[in-house]
Amino acid sequence: MFDKILKLVIAQAEELNEQLDNKIPVESGVDAHLFGGDAGILDSITLVTLIVEVEQSIEDEIGASIILADEKAMSQKNSPFATIGALTDYIVKLLDEESND
């Protein structure tokens, strides 16, 4: 599941890159920085765009409707939006939780 989600996230990051001057280094894979800290690439509005596109892609490809940016995500000690790997891990966790409900 991780690899499938990782592919979806990278595909959406590549699509977003077409609009960005400062591009997400998708070639770094799971280590590619997204948001926050000194290495963050995205500002808040481009992060919103990425989250929306990833949510829709999960819905289309996996058939699951998940909310990525809720209070739970914001209160995590390690931000799920820091890197592509962190975001992928977080999505896999949410999908696991959903299937266990």
Place this chain on the structure above:
Amino acid sequence: MTDIQVMLITGTRKGIGRFLADYYVSKGYIVIGCSRGSVEYQHDNYHHFCLDVCDEKKVKQMFAEIRKTTGRLDVLINNAGIASMNHALLTPLKTVSNILNTNVLGTFLFCREAAKLMQKNKFGRIVNFATVATPLKLEGEAIYAASKAAILSLTEILSKELANLGITVNSVGPTPVKTDLIRSVPREKIDRLLSMQSIQRFGTFEDIANVINFFIKKESDFITGQNIYLGGV
């Protein structure tokens, strides 16, 4: 993705919503409408969904289908709304809840989901529905007017949050129009209300469409976060 502009209108079973659906189909839009019940009319370019505007699951399913079938959404008209006229002391909490759910939650939900789709093309026009009952502070309409006051705030703040995505958000505040919404209001009360307008007549469906046309035209990309009241209120 279709080349024709796609418009979503809520509350299209009757009244203003039905008029707007007919009107914008005739102007060349693909119109997607929704209401709790089915509709008695058909057009080649009209597609209907039966749902409650505050049913998040069904609303999200509808947007997923729009995304898959048309690949775009250009205009959202948040027309669906309910009113209940009663003295505050006689208003059941269930009525309050229903009004807030349809008018506020429903409008927010549609704005949120529409903006997700609109941002793909960096273009979108959202028109919400306010009412003259808010500035006129009409007795007996505390909850309805308050729900529409919330729409004004929602419109203003969403206009800021969505500006960078190429989406404008405005609202129109109709005067009384001859629809079911005011059917139960006594004539003398309506007359008193009309007398508070600069132009003392009922609004028409065409008056509302005129304001919407202004907000949604391509050239109105510098007009956002605004409300226009009809009748000079």
